[in-house]
Amino acid sequence: MIKVEGLTRDYGNFVAVDDISFTCKPGTVTGFLGPNGAGKTTTMRVMVGLTPATRGEVTIGGLHFHDIPNPGRHVGVLLDASAQHAGRTGREVLTLGARTMGLPMSRVEEMLALVALDDTESRRRVRNYSLGMRQRLGIAHALLGDPSVLILDEPANGLDPAGIRWMRGLLKGYADRGGTVLLSSHLLNEVEQIADEMLLIGRGKIVARGTKAELLAGAGGAGTLVVAEDNDRLVAALDERGISHTPVGLGFRVDAQPVDVGRLSVEKSIVLTDLRPVEGGLEDLFLELTSDTQRDDLAHLPAPTGAPL
Structure with missing residues (x-):
């Protein structure tokens, strides 16, 4: 082991x-x-x-x-x-x-x-x-x-x-x-x-x-990745509303839409440093969770429009 x-x-x-x-x-x-x-x-x-x-x-x-x-x-x-x-x-x-x-x-x-x-x-x-x-x-x-x-x-x-x-x-x-x-x-x-x-x-x-099943289950439906300046206050607010959440990276994956999480943060005066949706399969989840580590230059490449030269 x-x-x-x-x-x-x-x-x-x-x-x-x-x-x-x-x-x-x-x-x-x-x-x-x-x-x-x-x-x-x-x-x-x-x-x-x-x-x-x-x-x-x-x-x-x-x-x-x-x-x-x-x-x-x-x-x-x-x-x-x-x-x-x-x-x-x-x-x-x-x-x-x-x-x-x-x-x-x-x-x-x-x-x-x-x-x-x-x-x-x-x-x-x-x-x-x-x-x-x-x-x-x-x-x-x-x-x-x-x-x-x-x-x-x-x-x-x-x-x-x-x-x-x-x-x-x-x-x-x-x-x-x-x-x-x-x-x-x-x-x-x-x-x-x-x-x-x-x-x-x-x-x-x-x-x-x-496991693959756990990650796929988490990536299969709508959800939100959220990070707050004070994650403890964010957790307390989510628990108060009965919104389930799972620790991910520096923040949480939340079973709610981004707009609902945003409204909650405004209501509770919680400053968010990251708020984005997560949808799709395991590859999408992987890219979302590591998006800030991907090469910036690749993001600006134009999409291919024709046959290769």
Whole structure:
């Protein structure tokens, strides 16, 4: 199990991860979703001891990563498929990993077969691998020690549709056998087909969490995202009117129309800093909750009007 408690990582005045807490349970695939730069990779680097936390902590199986004996046998990690030694062959990469972990060489053959790197491909230098082949090699290395936890950052990058389907089946089977999977991505459609639970992050904060069904149910009808200068007063006013609300990001998702929430805020003299409707499916909810983290320049691009040149 992965447990994140009050994790914060800042770089001077820039806060990459801002006081986040969540748990990834055995037997589940947790999708860690957010735009590029939202804090996903930083969180994962803290998990595996590559980046120190400013505050808070992460434990895996009750231990900090650096306290886990022979960690590759317990935690499989893939953060950057291109970080593998370009001058070694795929087989050499796995062989060195197996020797480091004290594994039999037969495990190398098993992993090469698992990720469909044949004898010719396994003897090629990693510098000559496509990105998809590097991803498959990285997944093989993460699974080499037969760990109980997998931490994978954007593992589908470079995979073709068949490769993505293969990866989904592999990870789902791993979780069904009791493994814990944390899978990050900035592509919602890539993850929603496999994740049992989802964490949505934007600007270093968790803005929504839940199962697919819970998030879809919340996104299926009309609702309002609202943030107040004094959220405690806002909650009291909503409770007084019997309006249900759910914490989301810096504010709440409210089961009422924006105009009704606005009238209530005026009546109670509550200053609102954000008030907007939420409608549509899970993708719409994702874009709404992370809208302030999307690239501003893309919003100003003109819509395509004709055939490409």
